[in-house]
Amino acid sequence: MNDLTPDREERSAGLKGLGCSRKRVEDARFTQGKGNYVDDVKLPGMLHGDFVRSPYAHARVVSVNKDAALALDGVVAVLTAEDLAPLNLHWMPTLAGDKQMVLADGKVLFQGQEVAFVVARDRYVAADAVELVEVEYEELPVITDPFESLKSDVVLREDLAGQTEGPHGPRKHHNHIFTWEQGDETATNQVLDGAEVVATESMYYHRTHPCPLETCGSVASMDKVNGKLTLWGTFQAPHVVRTVASLLSGIEEHNIRVISPDIGGGFGNKVGVYPGYVCSIVASIVTGQPVKWVEDRMENLMSTAFARDYWMTGKIAATKEGKITGLHCHVTADHGGFDACADPTKFPAGFMNICTGSYDIPVAYLGVDGVYTNKAPGGVSYRCSFRVTEAVYFIERMIEVLAIELNMDAAELRRINFIKKEQFPYQSALGWEYDSGDYHTAWDKALKTVDYEGLRKEQADRVEAFKRGETRKLMGVGLSFFTEIVGAGPVKNCDILGMGMFDSCEIRIHPTGSAVARLGTISQGQGHATTFAQILASEIGLSADSITIEEGDTDTAPYGLGTYGSRSTPVAGAAAAMAGRKIRAKAQMIAAYLLEVHDDDVEFDVDRFAVKGAPERFKTMKDIAYAAYNQAIPGLEPGLEAVSYYDPPNMTYPFGAYVCVMDIDVDTGVPEIRRFYALDDCGTRINPMIIEGQVHGGLTEALAVALGQEISYDKMGNVKTGTLMDFFLPTAWEVPNYETDYTVTPSPHHPIGAKGVGESPHVGGVPCFSNAVQDAFRAFGLRHTNMPHDHWRIWQTANDLGLHE
Amino acid sequence: MIPAAFDYYRPKDVEGVIALLQEHGDDARVMAGGHSLIPMMKLRMAEVPHLIDLQDIAALKGIAIDGDTITIGAMVTQHELINHDGLSAAAPILSEAALQIADPQVRYMGTVGGNIANGDPGNDMPGLMQCLDAQIELLGPEGTRKVAAREYYEAAYMTDREDDEVLISVRFAAPTGGYSYEKQKRKIGDYATAAAAVQITKAEGKVATASIAMTNLSDVPVWSEDAGDALVGTTCDTEAMKAAVAAMLGDIDPTEDNRGPVAFKRHVAGIILTRAITRAWDRA
Incomplete structure (x- = not known):
């Protein structure tokens, strides 16, 4: 070694491993229009599919006349449920244990439901043919309200008539799907009955939609010569799609190759299986030619999976001093026409039982009733782990309502109820074991940074000025403290259609010291090719720039459960670290052999193994990789490869403290976000720049949901928000500046201590924006008002409080 | 799609x-x-x-300022309205309004003629042209004719234009005095929840003339003569503005949509008009 020898820090920096704000390797192609999305897949002889969809929310399909469509030049086929029935593909199973019509089988249950699938040589001809398919409907009474549904004589799901038992237990009514209960209701009610203070509130978390920039689509190509089916699609879980496709079609799984190419955002929308996927497969099998189906924006908003639509009622008990003693939550969940929620099998309401939040609540109860209505199916986790946004919104609103009830500061109320650092691992009343946390430190840091006391003083002054008529703007200080539950999950209690929710990484080191790693997840914009390479770089001592990450091709990637619920880093990231450690273990043996010492006498040092006590004697990982291929090493197989299937022992529990300062124009209902501070603790930070980007994105989707983004229906079941004119998708113009901050509380059970972050800002952001709006009116007696807080609803709140006199 | x-x-x-x-x-x-x-x-x-x-027709392009007469070709884009130096000086309300239409990408393509001709109640230019008392020039088989913008709109997407006529330009006298285009919308790219175009001239400390038009508050743009008259001769004090708002509310007829119920729209229309008058008067 000499002066030119890089020191340890320089060598470490050269790896671009953990903690490095490495630029995203994906961006070169994304920013130059060189991505390869499903709609970019073009195959010789490819046909195009398009749907005839129901204009009615509830109707009997009396007849479908295909003649005029089939007569159009270029039309190859028109498929209806009748055509799919012999293959038993007119219905398909949902992830929630229900079944769903692929094409209308006798009736339709929501506006936009798929009725017939037209296949044509040209996309334009397909669209023309859709117009020519004549469908005769007989309208039926429409139910868009779940409470009305539970009282109605109208049977929505005639196929389930007489079935009193569903996949999740007894059904109480013909439009009822399930009841899911967690915790101890008797004990909770006892606490509520004897409590010094009880705050009760009902709230509606409106229906919205993930609305990724790229809509859903697929290209199916059945090769009748070799019997192989290749399926490109917008799949957040390609391996699960392969298994489902095999089970449904009867094609052996090794003969199916599923490819998720570049995906333009998922946010939960691309977890489920849609009729379009099935129809493109069937059409390719029938025609022997590749068939593409890509939905347009209106189809995406109207028919593919929605999110939320939870009617929640809470009761929270506390002492006069504000110590929470119990929590009761009931949810009426509107699932639409079919139960197509994308949750682990045993969790029909996802992880809604994280609704005790970040607080030490000794006794709690959660009951959820799922209900059918004439709305689109879905119920996906829109930028959150399963139903966690609903849970966090619920508890963060209940805390605010309790603070009003107690006439107490909401920040202080949170502080005195937080789970304390020394209580971790913490067993919650509703069954979770929180892995780690330091809530008080995060909260204090957040409040200090924003000068919380100063904000409250300014707010009080503003209220006085308003009352004196000097201003028409009120000020809201929105608080939220959230705990996510991500990284599903332990195979012992989490599965999707029977597949345990492990994940995987396979790594292969090339002789010259570069590598390819394949994982069971699939990036939809999260930057996996960047961050997973960083995890591996730190584990195996090769530069992240020398490691290619591949995902999404089931012929090459190891089996995994995909990317959603912030599970990539907690599960696949852990698998990557574990696979890297296997590489390192073999590398250690090779190094010891090359250095002619015992295995235990060498130690790993950033990018090399060195003899203990003699750091000048070392072999770099590049040296070791070459040796693995170019010489016989006694007792070792040639090559340097490893695979890890990681079954996490627990979920991870990222948390964060957010503050939003908002000015609200009482006369127009226009909110203006003056400041937004977000402190996230996602454990070990892999790439701070990507974390910051994730936080910005999640907060922006939170702003959207809180301030206007909804899927709404009229009484006839017509979708009122079917285009981006009415469905709020914020642009740079509507988005405030975000201040990001962090603390680091590693997960004790994750190999590198990381917890996942992609969804935290959405989970914490929605209640923060909503609380800011509601807090502005607290001084005038507002207790709770439902989202979305768009202009007219804010104006209505002000109006109801008599502020427009 | x-x-x-x-x-x-x-x-x-x-x-x-x-x-x-x-x-x-x-x-x-x-x-x-x-x-x-x-x-x-x-x-x-x-x-x-x-x-x-129409994009290859040179005759429909261009902005002409001839003395105090301004002529804008039908194919002039919103972007050109914003970036035309002479126009920004001669009729600044145009760029103020155009900047509130959609986003730059749309404004590079969207034209004055298309915005005016279509009769879409959500468009901003029709109300603005009524405020400016513009003349709309139509060319048909029989030659050209002029229609006042205040007479052009019949109902949503229904105008005085015949099917074989083309809107070729709009012409108006360069406005004087104070101006304002005030618009509330839910987001970039949205139509107005309520919008107001106001031109005010001042003489001896009082309102000499006032022209007020409202957008997306009826199935046609609404030029409210009574609202303008309510201001004339006043010092634009609170009472005068209240009277103008009351007059305007008598002329509009909003309907409920995703932007909100009628009561909300009427309230916001009043607020937006008050703000527009206030700013125009400050500039007069």
Whole structure:
């Protein structure tokens, strides 16, 4: 070694491993229009599919006349449920244990439901043919309200008539799907009955939609010569799609190759299986030619999976001093026409039982009733782990309502109820074991940074000025403290259609010291090719720039459960670290052999193994990789490869403290976000720049949901928000500046201590924006008002409080 | 979002347009920037077997300021309105309004003529042209004729223009005094929840003239003569503004949509007009 020898820090920096704000390797192609999305897949002889969809929310399909469509030049086929029935593909199973019509089988249950699938040589001809398919409907009474549904004589799901038992237990009514209960209701009610203070509130978390920039689509190509089916699609879980496709079609799984190419955002929308996927497969099998189906924006908003639509009622008990003693939550969940929620099998309401939040609540109860209505199916986790946004919104609103009830500061109320650092691992009343946390430190840091006391003083002054008529703007200080539950999950209690929710990484080191790693997840914009390479770089001592990450091709990637619920880093990231450690273990043996010492006498040092006590004697990982291929090493197989299937022992529990300062124009209902501070603790930070980007994105989707983004229906079941004119998708113009901050509380059970972050800002952001709006009116007696807080609803709140006199 | 098949024409002069319109009658439509028509075609709400693109017609382009008369060609884009130096000085309300239309990408394509001609109650230019008392110039088989913007709109998407006529320009006297275009919208790219165009002149400390037009608060733009009259002769004090708002509220007829219920829209219309008058008076 000499002066030119890089020191340890320089060598470490050269790896671009953990903690490095490495630029995203994906961006070169994304920013130059060189991505390869499903709609970019073009195959010789490819046909195009398009749907005839129901204009009615509830109707009997009396007849479908295909003649005029089939007569159009270029039309190859028109498929209806009748055509799919012999293959038993007119219905398909949902992830929630229900079944769903692929094409209308006798009736339709929501506006936009798929009725017939037209296949044509040209996309334009397909669209023309859709117009020519004549469908005769007989309208039926429409139910868009779940409470009305539970009282109605109208049977929505005639196929389930007489079935009193569903996949999740007894059904109480013909439009009822399930009841899911967690915790101890008797004990909770006892606490509520004897409590010094009880705050009760009902709230509606409106229906919205993930609305990724790229809509859903697929290209199916059945090769009748070799019997192989290749399926490109917008799949957040390609391996699960392969298994489902095999089970449904009867094609052996090794003969199916599923490819998720570049995906333009998922946010939960691309977890489920849609009729379009099935129809493109069937059409390719029938025609022997590749068939593409890509939905347009209106189809995406109207028919593919929605999110939320939870009617929640809470009761929270506390002492006069504000110590929470119990929590009761009931949810009426509107699932639409079919139960197509994308949750682990045993969790029909996802992880809604994280609704005790970040607080030490000794006794709690959660009951959820799922209900059918004439709305689109879905119920996906829109930028959150399963139903966690609903849970966090619920508890963060209940805390605010309790603070009003107690006439107490909401920040202080949170502080005195937080789970304390020394209580971790913490067993919650509703069954979770929180892995780690330091809530008080995060909260204090957040409040200090924003000068919380100063904000409250300014707010009080503003209220006085308003009352004196000097201003028409009120000020809201929105608080939220959230705990996510991500990284599903332990195979012992989490599965999707029977597949345990492990994940995987396979790594292969090339002789010259570069590598390819394949994982069971699939990036939809999260930057996996960047961050997973960083995890591996730190584990195996090769530069992240020398490691290619591949995902999404089931012929090459190891089996995994995909990317959603912030599970990539907690599960696949852990698998990557574990696979890297296997590489390192073999590398250690090779190094010891090359250095002619015992295995235990060498130690790993950033990018090399060195003899203990003699750091000048070392072999770099590049040296070791070459040796693995170019010489016989006694007792070792040639090559340097490893695979890890990681079954996490627990979920991870990222948390964060957010503050939003908002000015609200009482006369127009226009909110203006003056400041937004977000402190996230996602454990070990892999790439701070990507974390910051994730936080910005999640907060922006939170702003959207809180301030206007909804899927709404009229009484006839017509979708009122079917285009981006009415469905709020914020642009740079509507988005405030975000201040990001962090603390680091590693997960004790994750190999590198990381917890996942992609969804935290959405989970914490929605209640923060909503609380800011509601807090502005607290001084005038507002207790709770439902989202979305768009202009007219804010104006209505002000109006109801008599502020427009 | 796939339109039905159509024939596409790109004539070089207006005579060619008129000939095509006469040949194809109802089956033909002219297209300026296409931001209203193309989505309608893609949604198959408008069937246009013959689409006539106006973009190659030089005569429809350009902004002319001749003394105190301003003429704007139908194919002038919103972007050009914003970036035209002479126009920004002669009629600053135009760029103030255009900057509140959609986003830069849309403004590069969206035209004054298309915005005015279509009769879409959500468009901003019709109300603005009524405020400025513009004359709309139409060319048909019989030659040109002029219609006052205040007379042009009959109902949503229904105007005084005949099917074989093309809007070729708008002309108005350069406004004097104070101006304001005030618009509330839910987000960039949205139509107005309520918008107000106001021009005020001042003489001896009092309002000499006032012209007020409202957008997206009826099925047509609303030029409220009574609202303007309520200000004339006053010092634009609170009482005068209240009277103007009351007069305006008598002229509008908003309907409920996703932007909100009627009561909200009427309230906001009053607020927006008050703010517009206040700013215009400050500038007068």
